[in-house]
Amino acid sequence: MSANSHQDFYDSVQRYFDRAAAVTDHSKGILEQIRHCNSVYRMHFPVRIGNDVKVVEAYRVQHSQHKLPCKGGIRYSESVNQLEVMALATLMTYKCAVVDVPFGGAKGGIKINPRECSVDELERITRRYTAELVRKNFIGPAIDVPAPDYGTGPREMAWILDTYLAFNNSMIDAYGCVTGKPVTQSGIRGRIEATGRGVFYGIREVVKNKEDMDALDLTTGLEGKKVVIQGLGNVGYHTARIFQEHDALLIGLAEYEGAIYDPTGKGFDIEKVMKHRKETGSILNYPGATNIEPTEKALELDCDILIPAALENVIHNGNAHLIKAKIIGEAANGPVTADAEETLLKKGVILVPDMFLNAGGVTVSYFEWLKNLSHVRFGRMGRRFQEAASSRMLDVVESLTGRSVKTEAREMVTHGASEIDLVRSGLEDTMINAYHAIHKTWRDNPKVTDLRTAAFAVAIDKIAVIYKELGVFP
Ligand code: GLU
Numbered sequence: 001m002s003a004n005s006h007q008d009f010y011d012s013v014q015r016y017f018d019r020a021a022a023v024t025d026h027s028k029g030i031l032e033q034i035r036h037c038n039s040v041y042r043m044h045f046p047v048r049i050g051n052d053v054k055v056v057e058a059y060r061v062q063h064s065q066h067k068l069p070c071k072g073g074i075r076y077s078e079s080v081n082q083l084e085v086m087a088l089a090t091l092m093t094y095k096c097a098v099v100d101v102p103f104g105g106a107k108g109g110i111k112i113n114p115r116e117c118s119v120d121e122l123e124r125i126t127r128r129y130t131a132e133l134v135r136k137n138f139i140g141p142a143i144d145v146p147a148p149d150y151g152t153g154p155r156e157m158a159w160i161l162d163t164y165l166a167f168n169n170s171m172i173d174a175y176g177c178v179t180g181k182p183v184t185q186s187g188i189r190g191r192i193e194a195t196g197r198g199v200f201y202g203i204r205e206v207v208k209n210k211e212d213m214d215a216l217d218l219t220t221g222l223e224g225k226k227v228v229i230q231g232l233g234n235v236g237y238h239t240a241r242i243f244q245e246h247d248a249l250l251i252g253l254a255e256y257e258g259a260i261y262d263p264t265g266k267g268f269d270i271e272k273v274m275k276h277r278k279e280t281g282s283i284l285n286y287p288g289a290t291n292i293e294p295t296e297k298a299l300e301l302d303c304d305i306l307i308p309a310a311l312e313n314v315i316h317n318g319n320a321h322l323i324k325a326k327i328i329g330e331a332a333n334g335p336v337t338a339d340a341e342e343t344l345l346k347k348g349v350i351l352v353p354d355m356f357l358n359a360g361g362v363t364v365s366y367f368e369w370l371k372n373l374s375h376v377r378f379g380r381m382g383r384r385f386q387e388a389a390s391s392r393m394l395d396v397v398e399s400l401t402g403r404s405v406k407t408e409a410r411e412m413v414t415h416g417a418s419e420i421d422l423v424r425s426g427l428e429d430t431m432i433n434a435y436h437a438i439h440k441t442w443r444d445n446p447k448v449t450d451l452r453t454a455a456f457a458v459a460i461d462k463i464a465v466i467y468k469e470l471g472v473f474p
Contacts, residue, residue, distance in 0.1 A: 198360015
């Protein structure tokens, strides 16, 4: 990704903000305070790589501290630069506000290609980065809480936690300094699939609306919808898996080495495709599939729903007019540039914005942080009590009716909520509520022309209230 496209990404985010700010009635001062990135920490640190020493460039940006801690992932990618991390941190602020996660926005980035680093090197880089954050007070359960993003996962989060603990071994809430940790390291069940599951809950709401679907000449419901997913990393893979479970048809799948299309229209089995990719090292040449190269061409496939789930700026001025999807679900952050968005909206496409659609990750991160602060697994206190209460209720029903409830039905009715049940239900509720709030803003306000403007306006309103109540601005 070039420096120009990072500029485009940052400019797109600011253009989206300005467009939405214009439909709100907040003062210039408040809007300006919300718009700017509050703190940018750029660092260079040396790391031993083989017999050599490499100087690594890295960032942590805190866009807003209107609520604390700040929150956002850390990405490992060769294309990381300051503007990109600033744009991503900015999106985090609005994302948290839209789904009522009480955090300010932040993002981190380390400019490395993780595929070219050994596990040892990755560990050294991650630990040193964490130490740099500790040194400047840029990490902590009440300050700023990183999480996984592109190129990172539970393993990196475990290293961050371990390094933070080395500096703060007597801090009782120290485990809340990072989320997306392995479950064995105080993580939470359901965090890995959370973004993909959130994408599913979000799109399920979108396709439920009959009026909106009529306008696109589509039926309601996910069943039978032709779907193309770009990127089969953590977000894309779980989105594909859960879409498939709900009878959507995965007719196109794209990865960086190429893409495949299912000419039968029946849809791929995601597990089989993943197995093929693992065995052959590529998604290409999957039996029965048509290869698509270059991989970007997959975005132009004829489908109902297109899910870009990889990186920013993949739909731009050069290909927006070629996109055939009727719904675009932004599972990645910033996949559509502001110019491309204009073209797509003119064509009547429903664009489901990143700051809402991929908020499942940070939502479950919030649950993980709550778990870490409360030092107890969700469901631990109430599960057995709930099961016993339901069981007593069935006993009463049996004695009153003289009929017995079958074992299977009894088990279903008396099932008490476990951690994963609670995480999924909290996530589902969050995504449904957030969608209806932004949909209402879109439909009720004639000046709001699309879902993204609506999502930004909802977020701006929630943040502005805080500054107003603080009495900082009139
Ligand atoms: N990196 C994810 C995002 O962009 C998750 C952030 C988090 O869990 O804090 O939303």
